Amino acid sequence: MLRNTTTRYGWAAIVLHWLIAALFIGQFALGLVMVRMTSQRTSFELIQLHKSFGFLLLGLVLLRIGWRLGNLSPELPDEVDPLERKAAPTVHLLLYAAQLVVPLSGWALVSVSVLEIPSVPFNLFVMPHLPLQVSDAAETFWVFGHKWLAYAGIALVVLHILAALRHHFWLRDVVLVRMISPFFARSPRKPE
Template structure:
């Protein structure tokens, strides 16, 4: 069975690790009561991870557009292939929309985003107290959708590895 390219594997695993780190940091920071130096530092790191994920995802998508993934195994049913393709599209939509929603939420809150504490991102909207709670909720819902999609993605890969034994998981392993 044909494998993904080393570049595709690199993008896949690095993106996955950064998303897990950003998700964990996001859950951790919102549980810290009040406004503390630690909480503010975590918020900065969370934003930096989000921007990094967005930039890496742009590179990943460009790579993917020029490099087709390996075909699904011949024994996969049509509905499984459609479900897998749909889930991959959903994951791509989420890895773009989550950082963008977080960025807009930060701007609606009146807090500019300064990548790595050095590079200010453009302020494309004024603070908006009416939009702020909607963007906060959107960011949360998108993240929970990503969590569910991620779990489904992992479970499907494990199903292919241990039940179907069709080599699907091995295609993305270095």
């Protein structure tokens, strides 16, 4: 069960979903920690790690979007109300957009930095900078943009998590469990 069906997610979508979720949330936490370090050496090392995971996240998100475009998406259960049925695709689109623009804005930030420190993901290769003008003003802009895009992205993630928990514990449908395993997608449970 690698591919999705009309009722279940396949293993590829499930693994990419949880891997990207862990990376996105982990990157947010790492970003908060790295800018508050008093040791410049530790801060520098954490920033390099943050950049490495950012490039990994960007690659996985592109892979996930490609996989999503080439696969069916399971339909929402019949019990889902019309308003949520219309809102869900918009929220998913915004989540994908956030998962793209946050790492891209980070890449832009390191590309315009006056420090001109190369990005070497996981010490494997030098990632070229984006062709952007290096300046203090550009760096200030991208620091601000990257920070607030990350906050907006994590707010969407929290909304997504709350919606999934609502489906599981309140509505008692299969929306959450089918993203855990293709074998867990079962008939909806009726509230007692």
